[in-house]
Amino acid sequence: KKFARAFREVRQLLSPADLIPRLEDALGKFSRRDAAEVLQPVRTAVPLQKHGGFMGLMPTYMEKDGVLSTKFVCFYKREEGSTLPAVQATVVLLDPEYGNVKAVMDGEVITAMRTAAVSAISAKLLMPPQAEVLAILGTGKQALSHCRVFTEMFSFKELRVWSRTKEGAARFIRSIDGPVQGCSTAEEAVRGADVIVTVTGSTQPVLFGQWVKAGAHVAAVGACRPDWRELDDVLMKEAVVYADSREGAMLESGDVILSGAEVFAELGDVINGTKAAHREKTTVFKSLGMGVEDAVSAQLVFDRWKAQAGKF
Numbered sequence: 363k364k365f366a367r368a369f370r371e372v373r374q375l376l377s378p379a380d381l382i383p384r385l386e387d388a389l390g391k392f393s394r395r396d397a398a399e400v401l402q403p404v405r406t407a408v409p410l411q412k413h414g415g416f417m418g419l420m421p422t423y424m425e426k427d428g429v430l431s432t433k434f435v436c437f438y439k440r441e442e443g444s445t446l447p448a449v450q451a452t453v454v455l456l457d458p459e460y461g462n463v464k465a466v467m468d469g470e471v472i473t474a475m476r477t478a479a480v481s482a483i484s485a486k487l488l489m490p491p492q493a494e495v496l497a498i499l500g501t502g503k504q505a506l507s508h509c510r511v512f513t514e515m516f517s518f519k520e521l522r523v524w525s526r527t528k529e530g531a532a533r534f535i536r537s538i539d540g541p542v543q544g545c546s547t548a549e550e551a552v553r554g555a556d557v558i559v560t561v562t563g564s565t566q567p568v569l570f571g572q573w574v575k576a577g578a579h580v581a582a583v584g585a586c587r588p589d590w591r592e593l594d595d596v597l598m599k600e601a602v603v604y605a606d607s608r609e610g611a612m613l614e615s616g617d618v619i620l621s622g623a624e625v626f627a628e629l630g631d632v633i634n635g636t637k638a639a640h641r642e643k644t645t646v647f648k649s650l651g652m653g654v655e656d657a658v659s660a661q662l663v664f665d666r667w668k669a670q671a672g673k674f
């Protein structure tokens with residue numbers, strides 16, 4: 363009950379429209395590598411061998427903004443048919459001057475919304491002009507949040523979705539408002555698509571370069587371990603690759619490490635105007651998730667919560 367209430371409370375206080383400008387600002391600050399703006403080491407991942415998962419610790423300090431936070435996130439490789447969540451998270455906000463805890467909040471909504479919002483930022487910067495077709499591979503929590511944020515931010519003419527199971531696709535289609543085409547193969551979903559979002563728990567490629575239209579934009583959100591893949595070598599080598607964090611991608615992304623692809627730029631570099639947005643080319647945004655995204659999201663929730671109830 364307590365967790366359900368925490369989940370609802372965060373969901374009521376957070377919206378993509380308010381979050382996106384804060385995330386753009388945070389991504390830009392992160393890429394400037396100014397220690398007074400953002401201190402955010404690459405996530406520490408502790409293997410939970412017996413349970414097929416990892417606990418990630420994601421501390422962040424934004425000195426100028428007075429924000430100190432950490433997220434604890436456990437993520438698992440779940441077998442097909444498992445009803446257990448793949449990701450569970452909690453965000454802690456602290457007072458940087460005294461070190462006391464200011465708030466402990468549910469991290470599920472924050473993780474779902476900020477990840478989708480950052481993918482939407484990547485699409486805004488990198489997708490081809492007049493993009494009409496969006497394809498989503500995977501039908502879990504991130505698929506739903508990506509669908510909601512992308513349809514709120516853009517006007518695609520066609521939305522396609524693929525799941526490895528019929529039940530997954532049917533559940534997804536039931537959960538969203540508006541038309542969506544369920545596809546029986548990943549290839550059918552992505553052929554001709556202008557924007558492709560991969561949000562699966564797969565550890566092997568589910569998206570192959572030979573299916574991807576030249577000039578399309580791919581937001582690759584799953585495969586967050588060095589030996590996990592969602593994209594094949596052909597796509598990784600043909601595309602211009604962007605990441606949230608260059609260091610993160612070099613340490614955590616199997617798609618980057620095992621393909622040998624070069625990370626051309628961070629999203630923050632494009633936001634800062636120091637690297638080009640190659641909209642005319644096929645682009646991949648490799649998302650791994652960053653503490654600074656959680657920090658600004660949690661601060662927004664906290665500010666709203668205080669203001670709403672006239673607290674303190």
Ligand SMILES: NC(=O)C1=CN([C@@H]2O[C@H](COP(=O)(O)OP(=O)(O)OC[C@H]3O[C@@H](n4cnc5c(N)ncnc54)[C@H](O)[C@@H]3O)[C@@H](O)[C@H]2O)C=CC1
Nearest residue numbers: 448500501502503504526561562563564584585649650651
């Ligand atoms: N980049 C980031 O910031 C974040 C990344 N993630 C990652 O995104 C992915 C999705 O997360 P959630 O939606 O929370 O998980 P979820 O468990 O709710 O959904 C996972 C989806 O992937 C599908 N799937 C699992 N194994 C598959 C396989 N072998 N082939 C094809 N499809 C498969 C499932 O059927 C389901 O549709 C995970 O890999 C997770 O680690 C999650 C949160 C943040």
Ligand SMILES: O=C(O)C1=NCCCC1
Nearest residue numbers: 435437473586650651652
């Ligand atoms: O940033 C996050 O939060 C996550 N990233 C990759 C794996 C699951 C959670």
